Amino acid sequence: MPYGDDLDARFDELVSQIGDDERRRMRAAAGKAARASRAPRAARRATPAGPPRRTPRVLLAVAVMLAVILAGGLVVAFRPDVLSAIRQAAGPVPEETLPVSSAPWAAGPFAGSPAETYADGIAGFVMPPAKALGGLSTKDVAEALKRTRELLAAAYLDRATLMGGRPAAFIKALDPVQRTVFRENLDHGTKDDFDSRNWVASFAPKTAELATGVIKVEGRTMLAAAKEGGHTGVRMKINYLLVYAVHRPGQPATMIRVVVHLKGELFAYREHGKLVVWVEHLGHTSTPARCDVQDAFIHPVYADSADGSVAPSGPPSDPYELDQPEHEGCSTSEAT
Known part of the structure; x- marks a missing residue:
């Protein structure tokens, strides 16, 4: 399957998991964002050509992804064991991302004396x-x-x-x-x-x-x-x-x-x-x-x-x- 078709299929599958009411609210928000992003015609002529503007479908995809991320955050907030499972599944955390342990005498060479x-x-x-x-x-x-x-x-x-x-x-x-x-x-x-x-x-x-x-x-x-x-x-x-x-x-x-x-x-x-x-x-x-x-x-x-x-x-x-x-x-x- 071409890459674009695969992406669309995944998008449709993701959207299908969201209720009708929620989809309507997302489309409304995406449409509003698209209208707000349109510059006046004169300004568009004066502006050098750039990357294509996001279509309402792409904006809806962004909104969907945000909704999924937020939902995931709520799951983690109430189910910390899920986060642990994700970490275990993802493998060891790279060493450079781990918190730096306090160096000896970090509070100062005379602290505590x-x-x-x-x-x-x-x-x-x-x-x-x-x-x-x-x-x-x-x-x-x-x-x-x-x-x-x-x-x-x-x-x-x-x-x-x-x-x-x-x-x-x-x-x-x-x-x-x-x-x-x-x-x-x-x-x-x-x-x-x-x-x-x-x-x-x-x-x-x-x-x-x-x-x-x-x-x-x-x-x-x-x-x-x-x-x-x-x-x-x-x-x-x-x-x-x-x-x-x-x-x-x-x-x-x-x-x-x-x-x-x-x-x-x-x-x-x-x-x-x-x-x-x-x-x-x-x-x-x-x-x-x-x-x-x-x-x-x-x-x-x-x-x-x-x-x-x-x-x-x-x-x-x-x-x-x-x-x-x-x-x-x-x-x-x-x-x-």
Whole structure:
């Protein structure tokens, strides 16, 4: 049978399944649509020739098909088992049409952890109100707090430093006299000697990539009058948590949160008419990180990391506890 005759036969069979009243309504609607589609004669002459207009029979076919589709939709709405049967009969659904499953950490790298409510970046280094203290004016104390904040940001937020590079931003923020000391003791790589890399946060090269530009920060700085080396001034005691979302280089699916607990003290005083902000000490602990590598870098522990040669000890501590007691060596921690 020619293709056109076959199509007509199928159409007639389909129409025969519809009642007389329904067919009359469809023809009326098709006729109305056809009349509405006829352009004025002048407009038709000006319009380039195009495809043939749909005849009322074709429009009726469209209406019939819509009616069948709608009827099918009603069947599916009331009989979901029919839809299941159709799917089974049609075979497996192509993979590219399936819903994409939620990627790990889809809600965000800090979702579900205390870090979710922490401030972003330098905004988390909250400083106390400046006041005259330890022989320094309010203006001096305000300047000392400003420099302290800049030092902390350079040590713990600078991307080059975090990725194991030279901590140039921190060196620049140090007092000129202390810069020399820092440079001379940077990256000694020995267990017993002082390594000034401990003053900053640096992931061991090729062990981590930042999963996001956001670093979460929470904590405080406390002020107190102090005397040191014949100078009177203000001691700034710092205590902060920093939370980094990192993953193995080129492997986003390995992402973890690393919590760094920063503690230290800085001393501000006046000497030869200048305000000096001196780092007395800075240090941090990192979770989860290897305990068996003593090179002043952070070596993150991923879910698939092998056990280190040094096992953690003691009861599990909360890495998000700002005031947890000091612990020597490698301690056990709760999940980050």
